[in-house]
Amino acid sequence: MSGQCRVRWAIVASPRGGGITTEVEEKEVATLKDCEAAGSKCHAQADCLQVRNNFTCECRMGYQGNGLLCNDIDECLSGLHRCHSKARCNNNLGSYSCVCINGYVGDGTNCQDINECQKDNGGCHAGCQNLPGSYRCSCQSGFQSNGKSCVDIDECASNTCSLYADCVNTLGSYRCTCNSGFDGNGLTCADLNECNGINECDPSATCINRLGSYECSCLGGFLGDGRLCEDIDECATPNICPSITNCVNTGGSYYCNCGRGYTFNNSKCNDNDECLEDPCSPYANCTNSPGSYSCQCAAGYRGDGFTCVDVDECSLAKQCHSNALCRNVPGSYNCTCQVGYSGEGVIQCIDINECLLDNGGCRNKASCVNNQGSFYCLCQPGYILVNRTLCQDINECEPNNPCGVNEKCKNIDGSYKCPCQVGYYRPASNMDCVDMDECKDNSCHVNATCLNTIGSFTCTCKRGFAGNGTQCEDINECSVEAGFQR
Template sequence: TGQLCELHVLYFCDCGLGYIFNHDCERAGMKCHLQANCLNFRDNFTCECRMGYQGDGQLCSEIDECGSGVHRCHQRATCNNTLGSYSCFCNSGYVGDGINCQDINECLVENGGCHANAVLATCINRMGTYECSCPGGFTGDGRQCEDIDECKDSKICPPITTCNFPGGDGLTCEDVDECLQMSQCHENALCINIPGSYNCSCKVGFSGDGLVRCTDVNECLLENGGCSDNAQCVNSRGSFSCLCPGGFNLVNRTLCRDINECEEQSEPCGLNEECKNIDGSYECPCQRGYYRPAANMDCVDVNECDNDPCHVNATCLNTVGSHTCTCFQGFKGNGSRCEDVDECSEADPCHSRALCTNLIGDFLCTCEQGFNGDGFLCVDVDECALSGTICPSFSTCVNSPGTHVCSCLNRTLALNDSCVSPSPLCDPACHARGLCHPSPAGHQCVCDLGFQGDGVFCSDVDECQEENVCPEDETECVNTPGSFSCVCRNGYTLEGTTKCVGEYMSMSVHVQRRLVQGHSCMDRFHFPRVLEQKLNKVQV
């Protein structure tokens, strides 16, 4: 006809499976709320409030997660309610995503803003804040430190000298390099000599005053130690390292680069599936137009794990038509909710002489005072072998688990320059040769010198079984309770005070003398009974 024809493109929108348009509900006599969805099940129309709202579907009200206390914000975070949801923000002085908030160690960056010129002020980190403190000989608020002029006191030096930095004779004064002397600073600190004094500064990776305290800095607490978001920061003494999870390669020590399995593997997915690389792994979703009704059929199955239905501390395993959630090691629960396992209360993983400290997803074992080890194995420190352990001259050091005692060798203990009876507070009571004494773990028993056992039961140590106890060929060892004696062998007698001679070399009465005190034990010499009988005949 000579008229132009217009092309009209027809299209329509359809709701997902299980849903219909709200106006269809209205035509069926069911009017849903603006924040509700209309559900059709076998021509039975119902209204259901959306996530973040509550009600019967026809009337829905917004849930205040912050006011009702159902939010998951950290105790150091602020909860902000929004329509249908909420958000978490860490408080000032803390860093994190609001669900997990960690204290910011301000002292790690430029000493926290504390005075840091010729004199380094001490920065002390606190929960959510920090403090600055000037060193000795200086005054100020820590951010600004000024030297105290001690020389203003005219009586501080003798009349013929001039007040100056330490060192010299007062007429010619030279700076003393204290850093050349031993043990000025902590073992993990650097000594810096300055005119008239010195500074102790903890090494990189440690924090403290540098003099008596330099503790390891946990770099992982601040911005994950510089590791990338999908890397695990592992703290070590004075340093740290970044570990990547499976499916990642570590680049430049801090960056975890994803492995593209779709390019490196040959046909990782099945028929009608497309390989989709994700962080640390890959997925094989169905191609457009396919679905998987069962595991042994073509693609139709929806992988519920894609919607992260499990707890943040759980792993998700997709199954046919469903899924399972399993909490990580160190957590317990049904997978939808995972709580930390307190290994210290449910079991006894540490050594009997160690303290157990529960951590999130882990635990820590620390040996008690007087013991060394990793907490799983604790070995007693022999204080008697240390140079700093001193007992009075009239006593002897006896090592005990976790401590030591000073024994007077007469079933008493040395205390305040005198010998006193052992404590009666041990339960069960100690052996007759045991010494009851206090220790970091409470009162305990230890066997006296020359005896062995646990203190509750003690048996004599046979020193004669050791080598070279009595080194002279003419003597033999005789064990006694708690000690031993070296006596002349059969056929030898004591001549003088220390020498054993043959039977017929000396028959004088002086052989009856006894050697009463040796260097380390009571050395007692005697002669055979046959020789005594011969000597008696000579005297008659």
């Protein structure tokens, strides 16, 4: 059996006791005739193998069986294939093949997504969106896709607008316009109340708002279609007013005129009390009369009754006392006695003696002096009035000294004095101050000499004495310290 292949087979077994045992068995490929000679007719998809001295049939790869009968293994169903998750497994006799599904590219064992949008935008009319294994064409707002192209959406077909609006489809959009008589954005339309704004109703008509429109109706006393109303002349109707009156037509009505000052009521003419309407000036009195009235200005005013002007009595002849003030007020005047007088102001204004009460308020060396309509405070000699009621002592020593030579001015309450200065005396009350000879009093020490000076004196210790003149001590000329020698 030279030229035959030798095959080494390794049989791995796990014994019951544990562990792993390996049995290596050599197989050689024999011819089918060898197996037939051994009594085994192999299947067409089987090979004849020699194991030691025996011949056996064994199914080829991709088949399973006992060698005498071999069936194809469907790797796709059994999961024995190596196809990619994005590939389709095709079973073949004794084998299989892998083909990437649509939208993917590769050898079947490795498949990658195809980005269809990279080539010609995927054939899309607008936007292209790549998806795993596929792609999607997207359209702009107002358009919809038919697969490749984008076509306009007719939004008006879905009745997007308000019930009271017209819808106009446009390319990629639409437009809603409220109908006449409505107001809004088209999506929402509210009834427009024409009666609140501009309308075609006649001024003598009533405007009635309707949904989306309005109506005009002439007022009572007018005739027409509401947009044009004409006054009805009621006076054209015979005997509409009594014979004692005149019929007067007015816009939309009429009245029976009795004449000025009267009103027609209950088939007769009644006098009007014009005073009830206050036709006169506020400063006048109204008097009603049959068919008329009159206005007369009240006291203190002058005019025609419809216009009344205040009379300034103070500018006329003398109204008040000579010591009184006149003050005009609306319709009258007031007289008031001036300050310092009392009375009713018209006939009498008597001077008030302010000094009778608490000396008029005068204080500190002051007496009260009454005047006509006033008073004043008079200070005693040596005092001056510093305000209206208070007296203050005058300092006669300032600024000009009234005293004589060798005198000192001394202010006292209400006056002043001029005593002699120190070192001077006054021989008599009416004489000037003269120098005082202090040496007469011999204020010096017995061993001192007194020398009188103007207004003063000095004491000087005699020779052989030392001191201030009021105290003199003998000098010891024999002392060495005195500068003498024996």
